[in-house]
Amino acid sequence: MSQPKYYGLNELREMFLHFFETKDHLRLPSFSLIPQNDASLLLINSGMAPMKPYFTGEQEPPRHRVTTCQKCIRTGDIENIGHTARHGTYFEMLGNFSFGDYFKNEAIHWAWEFLTSPEWVGLDPNRLYPSVFAGNETTPADDEAFRIWHEEIGIPEDRIFKFGKADNFWEHGSGPCGPCSEIYYDRGEKYGCGKPGCTVGCDCDRYMEVWNVVFSQFDNDGHDHYTELKQKNIDTGMGLERLAVVCQDVDSLFDVDTVMNITNKVTEITGASYGQSQEKDVSLRVITDHIRSASFMICDGVLPSNEGRGYVLRRLLRRAARHGKLLGVNRPFLYEVVDTVVHENEGHYPELRERQAYITKVIRVEEENFAKTIDGGMKIFDQLLAEHKEKGETTFSGADAFKLYDTYGFPIDLTIEMVEDAGMTLDRSAFDQEMQEQKTRAREARKALGDLGWAGVEFGKDIPSTEFVGYDHDTVEDAKVVALVVEDELAEELMTGVDGIVVLDKTPFYAEMGGQVADHGVITCGGAKFEVNNVQKNKGGKFMHYGKVVSGTFKVGETVTASIDAERRKGVRRAHSATHLLDAALKKVLGDHVHQAGSLVEPDRLRFDFTHFEAITPEQLAQVDKLVNDAILEGIPVVTEVLPIEEAKKKGAVAMFGEKYSDVVRVVEMGGVSMEFCGGTHVDNTAKVGPFRIKSEASVASGVRRIEATVGQLTLDTINRNQQVLFHIAQMFKTNPGELENRLEQQMNEMKDLRHELEKFKEQASLGEARSFLASAKTVGELKVITAQRDGMDAAAMRKQGDFLRDKEPGVVGVLASVNDGKVTLLAVCGKDAVAKGVKAGDIIKAIAPICGGKGGGKPDSAMGGGTEVSKVDDALAAVDDFVAGKL
Structure with a gap:
C-alpha cells in the first residue's frame, strides 16, 4: 500500500472548498459557533446544523449547491480530551450540501474523485472502504448506494460494508432523515488492535472514517413511519483534522501540523516536553485543545459565565489552567498562546487576527480571576482530601464539595476531576441535595423580606x-x-x-x-x-x-x-426606547459579543450594563452617541407586535438580558435598527425620545461595562444649564460664546507670560539676595562661610541660590534654612576650593540636620536635609562655623 501525499491542514481545507467550487458549489464562510434562532443547540456541533432552515425548506438557500468549512464545538466527551487520540472539543467540518439538487450518484462520485484523484488528495484507492445502510424492518437497505459503489466506482462487493442504523442511518427524532454512506481509510497494522478479524467497524484506530455523506430522503413522523421527501438533500461531513491525520500519517489529531505548532508553544511556556510522560502529554493535549476552542468561542462572542455556552467556555479555560498548574506553571499563561492559535488559523479565519487583542484580554482576565479562586480552594481541597484518605474513605463527601463550591467558589466539575485523579469518587447526590437545600433557604429568605x-x-x-x-x-x-x-x-x-x-x-x-x-x-x-x-x-x-x-x-x-402619572410615564418611555437604540449602537460599534447584562430605565434616565472587556475609547463613545441620535432624528416608527416565539425568532428578534419568555412574546421593532423581545413601554416614534447624551462609561465587574445616559427633558435641562453657564462666562470675559475659546486661549497665553515674567523676577531677586550674602560672609580660615534663614522658600529656589553661591565663589561654604508648614529644609553648598580643603556639603548636613530632629546628606558640593524641630534652626546654623573650623 502506497503512503499518502503530505498536505498541511490549511492546504487541505482550501483544496476541499476549491474542489466543490469546480462542481458549481457556492463557498460560504463558516457560520458563528453561536446558533442563530435555534434553542435546541448550545453551540454549533456539525456542518449542517446552521443550515437546518435550508434542509427543511423554511428558508431559501443562497444557492442549491453549497460548500463550507464549519467551526464546531462538542463537549460531550470533555473528560476524555487528552487521554485519547480521537477526542477534541474544537474541530472543523468540511461539507458539501445539496438542497433539492443532486443526490446519491454525484455525491458518491465526487467523494471518490476528491479522495483518490492525483489532482486532489490522491489517497490509495486500495486503502479506502465504503459502507452503506443494511436496512431493517422499517427502512429498506440502501441498494442504490451499494450499486453505485460496486458497479460505477468499481469497489468489490467484499470491500463494501453494510451496517445498521447506529452506524449508517442519520436521524434526530422526527423530521428529515436518511441513510448515509461512510468512507474508511486503512491506516495500517501499526494502528490496529492485533485481534483476529480486525476490519472496518472495529473500535481500534486502524480504520479511520474520513467521509460521511447523508442521503436525506425520508420524513420520520416520530413513530418510525418513513415517507419519501419531495426535496431530497445531500449533507456531507468530513472532519478536517481527521483527513490531515491520514495525509500526514500521524498518530492523532494532536499531531497534525497546525495543532502541534500550538502544542509547541505550550511546551515552550511550560517547559514540559511532548512524549516525556503520559501524564504530561495529557496536560499538553488538554491545554492545546481547550485554548483552540476558547479562542474561537470568544472570537464569535461567547464570554465566560456560570451558565449556558458561557459556562462551557469557563470550564474549558479553568480546566486548561489547572493542567498548566500540573505542569508547574503557577501564573496566568493561556493568553500567551493566543497569538499562535491566531497565526495558525488566520488565513481562513481573518477575524481571529482582528479580534486577537480582545480574545487575549478575555482569557487573561478569566485566568487571573480563576487563579484567586483556585489558590484558596486548592489548599482547602488538599486538606479535605487528606482527611478522607486518613479515614480510609474512597468517596469524597458531597457536603465537602458543596463547601468548596459555596464558600470558595470552586467549580464542581473541577472538584470531580481532581477527586477522580486522586483515585476516589464524589458523592454527587449529596452535593445536589446541599444545592437544593440552599435554594430552599434562599426562597424562605425572600419570603421574609416584608413588603x-x-x-x-x-x-x-x-x-x-x-x-x-x-x-x-x-x-x-x-x-x-x-x-x-x-x-x-x-x-x-x-x-x-x-x-x-x-x-x-x-x-x-x-x-x-x-x-x-x-x-x-x-x-x-x-x-x-x-x-x-x-x-x-x-x-x-x-x-x-x-x-x-x-x-x-x-x-x-x-x-x-x-391613573398613572402620564408625564412620568412619557419620560420612562423615552428612556426605554433609547435603551434599545443604545444596545443596537454598541453592537454595531464594538461587535456582536456585546450582550445586555442589566439595565435600569427611569424617567429620562437610563443605565445600561453590557459585556465588554475593555474601556470604550472616546472615539467609540462618540460613534455610539451619534448612531443613537441619528436614529432619533430619523423619526423611525416604533412598532409592537405580539407573536408566537418561534415566529419572532424567525423575524430576527433578539431576547434581552436574563428574561424568560412564554410561547407568545411581544416584539418591539424600530425600523432596521433594533428588534427586541420586550414587555416594557415605549414611544411610538424614535423622534419622541428627544436628545440623547452619554453621561458616563465605566467598569462595574469583570468583563461588564456600564453606560449612564439621559434623554428628553433631562438632557434639555442639562443643555440649558450648560448654556447659561457658557453665556455667564462669556459675559465675564466680555465676549460672546462663539469667541469664548479664542478669548480663553488668549487669557491663558497672557497668564503664562505673566507667570514666566514673575519667575524671572523672583529668580533675579533671589540672586540679588545671594550677592548680599556673599558681601556679608564671615571668614573662617581661608573660606567664606554664609548662614541664613529664609522661611517660605521652596527647595527649588533654595537650590538656585545655593548653585549661584557655589559657582560664584570657589571658597564659599553656604548653609541656607527655610521653614514651611512646620518643617525645616536645609541646604549646604561648598565651592571647589572648600571641597579641596576637606569641607564637604554632605558632611555638613549630616552634622547639623540631627540638631533639628532630622537627617540628610548628598554630594560634596551640594546636599540637602530636613527636620521637624523648628525652634532648633538657629542652633543648627550656629554649628556651621565650628564644623568648618574643625575641618580646617
Missing part, C-alpha cells in the same frame, strides 16, 4: 391575575379592588394615613420588571385617594400597588379609577 416579599406570595386561586392595559391606557375608570394588604395581612379595607397594597383586576400601572421602573400615580374612589409609589408583580400575576391612603377609605370589591 416586597409579597411579590413572591400567591393570594389564592379565587383572586384573578391582574390584566395590564397600560400599553394603550393611562387611566382605567372601572377597575375593581380584588385584594388589600395591611401590615403583611390581607384586609377588607384601607383607611386614611395607612400604608398598604392594593390589588386590582386590571390596571394601567406598569409593574417593575425588565429593568423598567414601576409607574407612579393615584387610585381614586369618590373622595378616597391612594397614592401609588411602587408596583410589583407576584408569581400569580397579581399587580401589587404599594402606597398610602391620603384621604377616605378603600374596600375590597369597590370600583375605582386608576
Whole structure:
C-alpha cells in the first residue's frame, strides 16, 4: 500500500472548498459557533446544523449547491480530551450540501474523485472502504448506494460494508432523515488492535472514517413511519483534522501540523516536553485543545459565565489552567498562546487576527480571576482530601464539595476531576441535595423580606391575575379592588394615613420588571385617594400597588379609577426606547459579543450594563452617541407586535438580558435598527425620545461595562444649564460664546507670560539676595562661610541660590534654612576650593540636620536635609562655623 501525499491542514481545507467550487458549489464562510434562532443547540456541533432552515425548506438557500468549512464545538466527551487520540472539543467540518439538487450518484462520485484523484488528495484507492445502510424492518437497505459503489466506482462487493442504523442511518427524532454512506481509510497494522478479524467497524484506530455523506430522503413522523421527501438533500461531513491525520500519517489529531505548532508553544511556556510522560502529554493535549476552542468561542462572542455556552467556555479555560498548574506553571499563561492559535488559523479565519487583542484580554482576565479562586480552594481541597484518605474513605463527601463550591467558589466539575485523579469518587447526590437545600433557604429568605416579599406570595386561586392595559391606557375608570394588604395581612379595607397594597383586576400601572421602573400615580374612589409609589408583580400575576391612603377609605370589591402619572410615564418611555437604540449602537460599534447584562430605565434616565472587556475609547463613545441620535432624528416608527416565539425568532428578534419568555412574546421593532423581545413601554416614534447624551462609561465587574445616559427633558435641562453657564462666562470675559475659546486661549497665553515674567523676577531677586550674602560672609580660615534663614522658600529656589553661591565663589561654604508648614529644609553648598580643603556639603548636613530632629546628606558640593524641630534652626546654623573650623 502506497503512503499518502503530505498536505498541511490549511492546504487541505482550501483544496476541499476549491474542489466543490469546480462542481458549481457556492463557498460560504463558516457560520458563528453561536446558533442563530435555534434553542435546541448550545453551540454549533456539525456542518449542517446552521443550515437546518435550508434542509427543511423554511428558508431559501443562497444557492442549491453549497460548500463550507464549519467551526464546531462538542463537549460531550470533555473528560476524555487528552487521554485519547480521537477526542477534541474544537474541530472543523468540511461539507458539501445539496438542497433539492443532486443526490446519491454525484455525491458518491465526487467523494471518490476528491479522495483518490492525483489532482486532489490522491489517497490509495486500495486503502479506502465504503459502507452503506443494511436496512431493517422499517427502512429498506440502501441498494442504490451499494450499486453505485460496486458497479460505477468499481469497489468489490467484499470491500463494501453494510451496517445498521447506529452506524449508517442519520436521524434526530422526527423530521428529515436518511441513510448515509461512510468512507474508511486503512491506516495500517501499526494502528490496529492485533485481534483476529480486525476490519472496518472495529473500535481500534486502524480504520479511520474520513467521509460521511447523508442521503436525506425520508420524513420520520416520530413513530418510525418513513415517507419519501419531495426535496431530497445531500449533507456531507468530513472532519478536517481527521483527513490531515491520514495525509500526514500521524498518530492523532494532536499531531497534525497546525495543532502541534500550538502544542509547541505550550511546551515552550511550560517547559514540559511532548512524549516525556503520559501524564504530561495529557496536560499538553488538554491545554492545546481547550485554548483552540476558547479562542474561537470568544472570537464569535461567547464570554465566560456560570451558565449556558458561557459556562462551557469557563470550564474549558479553568480546566486548561489547572493542567498548566500540573505542569508547574503557577501564573496566568493561556493568553500567551493566543497569538499562535491566531497565526495558525488566520488565513481562513481573518477575524481571529482582528479580534486577537480582545480574545487575549478575555482569557487573561478569566485566568487571573480563576487563579484567586483556585489558590484558596486548592489548599482547602488538599486538606479535605487528606482527611478522607486518613479515614480510609474512597468517596469524597458531597457536603465537602458543596463547601468548596459555596464558600470558595470552586467549580464542581473541577472538584470531580481532581477527586477522580486522586483515585476516589464524589458523592454527587449529596452535593445536589446541599444545592437544593440552599435554594430552599434562599426562597424562605425572600419570603421574609416584608413588603416586597409579597411579590413572591400567591393570594389564592379565587383572586384573578391582574390584566395590564397600560400599553394603550393611562387611566382605567372601572377597575375593581380584588385584594388589600395591611401590615403583611390581607384586609377588607384601607383607611386614611395607612400604608398598604392594593390589588386590582386590571390596571394601567406598569409593574417593575425588565429593568423598567414601576409607574407612579393615584387610585381614586369618590373622595378616597391612594397614592401609588411602587408596583410589583407576584408569581400569580397579581399587580401589587404599594402606597398610602391620603384621604377616605378603600374596600375590597369597590370600583375605582386608576391613573398613572402620564408625564412620568412619557419620560420612562423615552428612556426605554433609547435603551434599545443604545444596545443596537454598541453592537454595531464594538461587535456582536456585546450582550445586555442589566439595565435600569427611569424617567429620562437610563443605565445600561453590557459585556465588554475593555474601556470604550472616546472615539467609540462618540460613534455610539451619534448612531443613537441619528436614529432619533430619523423619526423611525416604533412598532409592537405580539407573536408566537418561534415566529419572532424567525423575524430576527433578539431576547434581552436574563428574561424568560412564554410561547407568545411581544416584539418591539424600530425600523432596521433594533428588534427586541420586550414587555416594557415605549414611544411610538424614535423622534419622541428627544436628545440623547452619554453621561458616563465605566467598569462595574469583570468583563461588564456600564453606560449612564439621559434623554428628553433631562438632557434639555442639562443643555440649558450648560448654556447659561457658557453665556455667564462669556459675559465675564466680555465676549460672546462663539469667541469664548479664542478669548480663553488668549487669557491663558497672557497668564503664562505673566507667570514666566514673575519667575524671572523672583529668580533675579533671589540672586540679588545671594550677592548680599556673599558681601556679608564671615571668614573662617581661608573660606567664606554664609548662614541664613529664609522661611517660605521652596527647595527649588533654595537650590538656585545655593548653585549661584557655589559657582560664584570657589571658597564659599553656604548653609541656607527655610521653614514651611512646620518643617525645616536645609541646604549646604561648598565651592571647589572648600571641597579641596576637606569641607564637604554632605558632611555638613549630616552634622547639623540631627540638631533639628532630622537627617540628610548628598554630594560634596551640594546636599540637602530636613527636620521637624523648628525652634532648633538657629542652633543648627550656629554649628556651621565650628564644623568648618574643625575641618580646617
